[in-house]
Amino acid sequence: MNIIAELRHDFPVLSQSIEGQPLIYLDSGATSQKPQCVIDEINDFYSKNNSNVHRGLHSLSENATSKYEYVRTQLAKFLSVNSKEVVWTSGATESLNIIASGVTCDLNSQDIILISALEHHANIVPWQQAAQESGAKIAIMPINKQGILDIPAAIAMIEDLKPKVMACTHASNTLGNINPIAKLIDAAKKVNAITVIDGAQAFLHLRPNLSQLDCDFYVGSAHKALGPTGLGFLYGKFDKLNALSVFKTGGEMIDKVTYESSSYREAPAKFEPGTPNISGVLGFGAAINYLNKLDPIVLHQYEQTLYSYCLNQLQAIDGIIIYGDTQNNIGTISFNYRDEHHYDIAMLLNSYGIALRSGHHCTQPLIAELGIQGTLRVSLAFYNSHNDIDTFITALKSSIKLIAG
Amino acid sequence: MNYQEIQNQLKKTQSWQQCYREIMLFGKQLPVIPDCLKSDDALIQGCESKVWLHIDLDESRGTILLIGDSDTRIVKGLFAIISSMYNDITLTEAKNIDAYAEFESLGLIKHLSPSRGNGIQAIIKAIQEKLSQW
Ligand SMILES: Cc1ncc(COP(=O)(O)O)c(C=O)c1O
Numbered sequence: 001m002n003i004i005a006e007l008r009h010d011f012p013v014l015s016q017s018i019e020g021q022p023l024i025y026l027d028s029g030a031t032s033q034k035p036q037c038v039i040d041e042i043n044d045f046y047s048k049n050n051s052n053v054h055r056g057l058h059s060l061s062e063n064a065t066s067k068y069e070y071v072r073t074q075l076a077k078f079l080s081v082n083s084k085e086v087v088w089t090s091g092a093t094e095s096l097n098i099i100a101s102g103v104t105c106d107l108n109s110q111d112i113i114l115i116s117a118l119e120h121h122a123n124i125v126p127w128q129q130a131a132q133e134s135g136a137k138i139a140i141m142p143i144n145k146q147g148i149l150d151i152p153a154a155i156a157m158i159e160d161l162k163p164k165v166m167a168c169t170h171a172s173n174t175l176g177n178i179n180p181i182a183k184l185i186d187a188a189k190k191v192n193a194i195t196v197i198d199g200a201q202a203f204l205h206l207r208p209n210l211s212q213l214d215c216d217f218y219v220g221s222a223h224k225a226l227g228p229t230g231l232g233f234l235y236g237k238f239d240k241l242n243a244l245s246v247f248k249t250g251g252e253m254i255d256k257v258t259y260e261s262s263s264y265r266e267a268p269a270k271f272e273p274g275t276p277n278i279s280g281v282l283g284f285g286a287a288i289n290y291l292n293k294l295d296p297i298v299l300h301q302y303e304q305t306l307y308s309y310c311l312n313q314l315q316a317i318d319g320i321i322i323y324g325d326t327q328n329n330i331g332t333i334s335f336n337y338r339d340e341h342h343y344d345i346a347m348l349l350n351s352y353g354i355a356l357r358s359g360h361h362c363t364q365p366l367i368a369e370l371g372i373q374g375t376l377r378v379s380l381a382f383y384n385s386h387n388d389i390d391t392f393i394t395a396l397k398s399s400i401k402l403i404a405g
Numbered sequence: 406m407n408y409q410e411i412q413n414q415l416k417k418t419q420s421w422q423q424c425y426r427e428i429m430l431f432g433k434q435l436p437v438i439p440d441c442l443k444s445d446d447a448l449i450q451g452c453e454s455k456v457w458l459h460i461d462l463d464e465s466r467g468t469i470l471l472i473g474d475s476d477t478r479i480v481k482g483l484f485a486i487i488s489s490m491y492n493d494i495t496l497t498e499a500k501n502i503d504a505y506a507e508f509e510s511l512g513l514i515k516h517l518s519p520s521r522g523n524g525i526q527a528i529i530k531a532i533q534e535k536l537s538q539w
Contacts (some may be wrong), residue, residue, distance in 0.1 A: 351420075
């Protein structure tokens with residue numbers, strides 16, 4: 001535990017003050033903080049190695065290309081997949097767009113796209129687009145009153161509807177619920193559905209083993225996993241990935257171009273036209289290195305201890321309402337205080353230096369389903385401390401007093 | 406409460422918490438508006454909070470009448486500050502108010518930042534637009 005407490009010092013942002021008080025960062029679900037090694041890597045690239053990749057024979061370019069491609073193998077190893085199955089994108093959002101638009105031509109008006117009630121807009125809107133263009137229908141796997149996916153109902157839907165696509169988040173960004181996606185993937189495979197898992201929130205906390213999960217597609221964002229913004233990944237089983245229609249076109253992705261037509265290269269190059277986010281990839285490489293040095297089990301246990309500690313203290317405050325699955329959770333707590341507006345409490349908490357998110361968290365259908373306007377959301381990461389939570393709880397109690405008084 | 410009183414109250418506050426407390430108290434003193442005035446066409450949409458705004462010109466006295474409400478305490482209080490600036494003054498006076506400068510001098514300018522998503526900026530804009538039509 002002590003070693004973990006030291007890790008906090010690797011994150012320079014965490015040592016600053018807000019409104020004259022130490023920053024308490026409880027918004028890692030929105031974006032994680034970055035360790036110094038990631039910042040250094042990006043800095044190093046621009047100060048020493050900057051050049052384009054896959055172009056030119058000169059040493060700088062060659063060096064950048066091999067580093068860039070090396071990070072792809074690093075991520076592939078992290079996910080237990082093959083590196084030609086990993087595409088660099090601008091983020092989870094773009095990855096989901098590539099998949100949805102890439103399968104649209106295979107969909108027709110008889111087809112069902114099955115998603116869960118817990119999805120982020122990024123895993124809803126691209127499917128709505130696909131449905132609109134193809135005539136396919138969207139169906140929703142339901143949640144119970146607490147906001148937990150109803151697994152028997154979801155599996156029954158998969159068996160009955162035989163969807164063409166089953167897209168589900170590994171962990172809910174709003175509630176933190178870890179969905180039992182292995183069960184859903186199993187059921188979906190039996191009816192030959194394309195399985196798409198949104199790992200934006202889960203990647204950092206759960207370190208998914210994709211060869212075990214055996215889904216067709218899995219997506220994530222580097223910035224939610226210690227890496228820089230503007231970069232994400234799309235994993236796809238090679239045949240399924242390569243079969244997607246192209247999303248963006250341009251240089252680097254083609255095999256041969258004449259003025260009349262072009263032939264595309266195979267995945268992953270097929271989905272990476274133009275100059276990529278080279279510094280982002282290298283920075284993410286440093287983030288993966290950083291994570292590889294930490295024992296995932298120890299880290300997970302620590303995060304779970306923090307989560308329970310925070311949850312217990314919140315539950316002890318009269319009037320606090322907590323949503324979501326508190327048994328299987330990545331360390332994210334959505335709550336409200338009585339019928340107070342989340343905005344007021346978030347503003348007051350900010351005046352105590354507490355950074356958390358309030359609102360609908362880009363899950364408007366879920367918030368509507370829960371019958372509320374929004375929530376306050378604490379999202380933890382391993383660089384948080386028990387002291388962070390104590391400070392937060394004290395500030396929350398003071399904020400409640402201010403509102404009541 | 407008039408604007409002068411609000412300025413004095415805010416000047417006395419020594420921390421952000423005290424300041425918020427005062428702001429929320431200003432909101433509590435706003436006259437309650439009937440639910441029928443909280444209609445969708447009176448809604449100014451901030452990201453996180455709802456604000457309903459009605460603005461009228463009292464023709465006989467030539468003064469401005471501003472009423473409204475919000476579903477959040479802090480935005481309601483900020484609205485109370487705005488309404489104290491505009492209520493019961495003449496149209497010409499109202500047109501000369503620089504609400505941004507006033508918020509600056511009250512030390513509340515950060516509430517106008519769009520990232521706060523509270524719609525205060527939109528309220529001020531809506532008022533100014535309405536005034537320019539008269
Ligand atoms: C579950 C989930 N999916 C998708 C996204 C979209 O990620 P990005 O904005 O990095 O593309 C997010 C980001 O909040 C998320 O939490």
